[in-house]
Amino acid sequence: MIKLDGKKVAILVANFFEQVEMTKPRVALEEAGAEVKIVSPENGQIQGMNHEKLGDKFNVDLALEAARPEEFDALMIPGGTMNPDTLRSTPEALEFTKHFLRAGKPIAAICHAPWVLIDAGVVRGRKLTSWPAIQTDVKNAGGNWLDQEVVVDNGLVTSRKPDDIPAFSQKMIEEFAEGRHAKQTENAGALP
DSSP states (O other), X not given: OOOOTTOEEEEEOOSSEEHHHHHXXXXXXXXXXXXXXXXXXXXXXXXXEETTEEEEEEEOSEEGGGOOGGGOSXXXXXXXXXXXXXXXXXXHHHHHHHHHHHTTOOEEEETTTHHHHHHHTOOTTOEEOOOGGGHHHHHHTTOEEOOSSOEEETTEEEESSGGGXXXXXXXXXXXXXXXXXXXXXXXXXXOO
């Protein structure tokens, strides 16, 4: 089993995220030995969703305004529709995300979370997947959208939906264990 001992991972998430897309990858990361922190523009707690129904509330470990991305080795962004829509409308969340690309650090995003990557300007020329309904957004942003359970492109790991979580978690852990990716940094030159 691949270990992430000594690695710090930020989960960037706002209210109304798809709960299972945060909880299952988080457990996988923790079982691999990573130190995982929930980073959010919200204070206190964030609300999970089970599709259209309210799920559980989770404590925020670190407010986005106080988070220092250079202290983390990797970034994971869960989906749902409202969560990434909020994050992509939050300049601090976009800057936080851009740091990982500029530094060559791995990023994992599932379902609608590539919306955040689009608005951060990190998909042009990259292979990725997402929830099928936003494939046009990915293509319009210059990404090469693929209909696969998990797509890996130089440290960028993406998946489509909750059914893909086992494959997503496995590839995420592999990429996070590899650490910095030089090709990831090469794509940072075109960031807005």
